[in-house]
Amino acid sequence: MDTLASLADGFVVALTFQNILLALVGCFLGTIMGALPGLGPSNGVAILIPVAFTLGLGPTPALILLTSVYYGAMYGGRISSILLNIPGDEPALMTCLDGYPMAKQGRAGEALALSGIASFVGAFFATWGLVLLAPQLVKVALLFGPAEYFALFTLAFATLGGISATNQAKSAFAAALGLGLAMIGVDTQTGVPRFTFGEVHLYDGIDFLVAIVGLFALSEVFIFLEHRGSAEEEAAKPKIEIGRIVPSWGLIRYCTPTMLRSTVLGFIAGVLPGAGASLGSFISYSIEKKVVDSSGKTFGKGDPRGVAAPEAGNNAAAGGALVPMLALGVPGSGTTAVLLAVLLSLNITPGPLLFSQNPDVVWGLIAALFIGNLMLLAMNIPMVGLFTRVLMVPPRILMPVVAMISFVGIYGISGSSFDLLVMIAFGVGGWALRKLDVPLVPVILGTLLGNEMEVNLRRAVTIDDGNYGILVGSPLAIALWTIAIVGFILPIFVGGILKRRMKQAHEEGSLTD
């Protein structure tokens, strides 16, 4: 009951004119960003953070805007999957498999509407899951001391490469790189400068917003420069008739069990560290295929259930991923890492104390998610035609706009050319790392959490008079270390298999055209 009362308070916060307007703008922009190949939830949110920041929005409105973008992008990704057979963002990959065949049968409108409803079901129930689960997790988190936090951060890095990671050394390198970048600047505890090479600009450290925008948004521009004029760009014109937009009740009822099963699976995948939305949709699709179509007759050939499953799954995972981010302050996916950056740059420390110190922020945000979800459902069914038109903007015009907005945002924060140069360096570095298959999310998380992680280590050891044994001094800490080690080692054995299956599944899908 306590929870429901807090949620009601949250609605009071969220239902102001400004916040509703921000949610609306966020949902709209998010859907567009999700729909456009090349812009996904993480870089979409990344380029908007500096903008939200320089606009002087308070913590709650800023978070409402950006999480609406996040949810919206999860909805939008399906549009280009269905119409173009190009996933608008990574989690929408599985939607191509049945969505595009449906579109080729002239049922694009139905597929879009059904996937919109599935997205709504997934996101709606996952938001309820967030409401119920996060406060429970907070209770556990309140038992954490500095040693447990240090173990938890290690766990986050160990599992971040994800269960489908093929090369754990690359994830480890990325994490070390990020943590190393976070060390630059004046040491908060003793006041000595570290790794600054005497450069005054570096005394405050590297602003993680600069790093995020460079790594996520600018590197995408370089990727496009490298591949310009390739077949993908030429194909980016929806030629397909949309057809009827409202699906029949019969079809919705037919897909309901699928949506509910996928929602549960997706939510669990979202909450677990290192899984995230892409894996959520993959698991939902594969399990649904096993359950309802074990002989493989209809899935992959335009089965509506094959559209509903991954969409419910990835939206539920998006909601689930907010649970560890809000309750523990440790995000498990790229976009939630970016959202963590929002909180940190607004001087709010996420984690268990967030729920007691800033209840208005947490519950206002959650209420806004419910409102945003309804808006997205309304936007994505009748107005889906509008978003399909957005797909006609070619990347050769879009990418420079993305680059320029990135520059504007970063320049708006600091007004210094130095930060822009650092951002360009991150863009080039991000491009090179992506070519080498080094994941970027651990780099971001490292720059975000590096200082916090070190502070917890030093605090734990100092409290115990310099005894490093304290790090494994409680059953809770030992449990966290165990999960971290298992989470790091497991993908070495199963990661390759999983990744190959995900790839295969997609290639099978595109073989049909």
Add this chain to the structure above:
Amino acid sequence: MSDRIFGGIGLLLAAIFAWQATIIQESFLSDAVGPKTFPLVIAAVMALSSLYFLVKPDPEPEWPTMGRLAEIGLAVLVMIAYAELLPEVGFLIATAVASAYLTWRLGTNPLQSLVVGVCTSVGIYVVFKLVLGLSLASGPLGF
């Protein structure tokens, strides 16, 4: 081969990082751990993973041709020039030129790129400066 070179660079980076960590001046008011320990742990992780790349490299990624690399290099130079010149010439002109260049290099014909560049610049100016009130760089002409 790429992974081996990457491993080499990683090792070098780890070495520089570790060396820089050891020359951090410790103040007399230090805690039990001090400002050096954690950076040294990071350097060790970096060095170990770099060694792994040297020993067991992944299959070669598809690198772009020299032409494409030059393309990316030129775009980087344009962006650096943009960053440096932004406060000198003002937002509108700098942005129009930079986005026209990028649009052109991504495959629009030159005349169209100019139009797109100017539109992008004016569009961002109107939305961010006039509507949202962000402070953009203003050059000698005031915009």
